[in-house]
Amino acid sequence: MLQTLRTAMLAAPLLLLPGLAAAQAPAAPAAPAAPTSAVRGASPIFDGVRARDHIRCGVSQGTPGFSVPDSQGVWRGFDADYCRALAAAVLGDPNKVRFTPYSAQARFTALQSGEIDVLSRNTTYTFVRDVQLGLEFPAIIYYDGAGFLARRQPGLTSARGLDGATVCVQTGSTNELIVGDFGRANNIRLNPLVMQNLEEIFQALFSGRCDAMNWDRGALAGTLQRAPNPADFVILPEVLSKEPYSPVVAQGDQRWLEIVRWVAFGLIEAEELGITAANADSRLTSTDPGVQRLLGVSGGFGAMLGIDNRWMLNAIKAVGNWNEVFERNLAPLGIDRGVNRLWSAGGALYAPAFR
Structure with a gap:
């Protein structure tokens, strides 16, 4: 009886402290995390691209190897081919791109004013341009000096x-x-x-x-x-x-920035996986999980970006992988890949994981 009374007296103060009792109670289950496909903010640039059914790409006034019109007025070069890959990924057709040349001085104003959707013009990613100009540099696609x-x-x-x-x-x-x-x-x-x-x-x-x-x-x-x-x-x-080149977009459209970024990385990843313009369709039956994700067989990455799941298949078939773009446009000028070799070959070219 005495032991029972002592136990009751020790427990009594706890009954007077409901907060303490609650603190010792098991925690309620956490609310489920929001799905990764949650609705984002507005995508004015991306919406404009889809509405007009072509991409407005700013290029140089004529930089050999990167963007220059040929004798027929067709824009050729590394930067021009990137825009074609972007058009193929977003709109399913590499020809759905309009090229406009800009001087070095006018190129950023064209982006800021909304004249173009993307600048692909041997443009260096720097601190001041990134911080002060209201622009975004989605992905380093070429290293120069x-x-x-x-x-x-x-x-x-x-x-x-x-x-x-x-x-x-x-x-x-x-x-x-x-x-x-x-x-x-x-x-x-x-x-x-x-x-x-x-x-x-x-x-x-x-x-x-x-x-x-x-x-x-x-x-x-x-x-x-x-x-x-x-x-x-x-x-x-x-x-x-150090002159790291990146495509450039205006701030204010996260979806568009991500598309521009991952098309650039996709061309690098395609080279690493050995996917070319010629063999891309045949690689659709590959059992390599990385190949399956890049070509849209699995993963649903295109849907996450709001475009077709075969987005990178279309891009690669249009221009080839990173090395094919380089060999077509820059190698004929006697340019060695140097630091632009893949990271696995001792270079700096590197794509984040597609997973």
């Missing part, structure tokens, strides 16, 4: 030998800053001649008005091929900067 294309002179083997030279650069590009930084860092005097129009820059270089041109090395390789006598010019060995 600035350099000098110079008129051959006796003893000129290094960019440090350009002391006193007049250097052509394009206004609105990162190259203006690079030339200034290189001159100060090496205590040499470089005289920049800044122009907006690329064709004017090419002619200034070829005619001798400029001693050298500063641009990204991939584009310089194409410029060299355009010279009346390529043997008169040399690309100097220095790589002066």
Whole structure:
């Protein structure tokens, strides 16, 4: 009896503390997580693309290897092919794209004003552009670095030998800053001649008005091929900067950003998996889970983006994988893949997991 009374007295204070009792009670089951397919915000750019049934793609005024019209007026190059892959993924047809050329200075305004849906124009991903311009850089699709294309002179083997030279650069590009930084860092005097129009820059270089041109090395390789006598010019060995290229979109449409990002990554993934324009259809029967997800056999990734599940199948059949785009447009200019090799081959090209 005494033991029973003692037990009741010890328990009594707990009866006066309902909060404590509740705290010791088993926790209620957590509410189920919202489904990943939950409705997102508005997609004005994506909706506009679907409504007009074509993509408006901003390209350069003529950068050899990246975006330049051929003799028939058809845009060719690495950047142009990316836009075709995007059109194939989103609209099922690589020809549903309209190309508009922009200078380096005008390209970002075109995005900000809504004139174009995507900029695919050998454009470098930088801090200021990402933070201050109201733009998004969805995926690095090509790695480059600035350099000098110079008129051959006796003893000129290094960019440090350009002391006193007049250097052509394009206004609105990162190259203006690079030339200034290189001159100060090496205590040499470089005289920049800044122009907006690329064709004017090419002619200034070829005619001798400029001693050298500063641009990204991939584009310089194409410029060299355009010279009346390529043997008169040399690309100097220095790589002066990091120039990671990305397609660019305006802020405010998360769905569109994701589509642009994952089409770029999909071309890289296709190369890693050995999927080409020629064998893509036959790979639909592959038992490799990675191949199945990329080609839309499983996973439903297209539906998550609001497009057809065969989105990457369509893109790959239209332009090929990343290496096929490179071999068609840049390899003929004598450009080595270098750091643009796949990560599995010692390079920097890398796609996040499709799973």
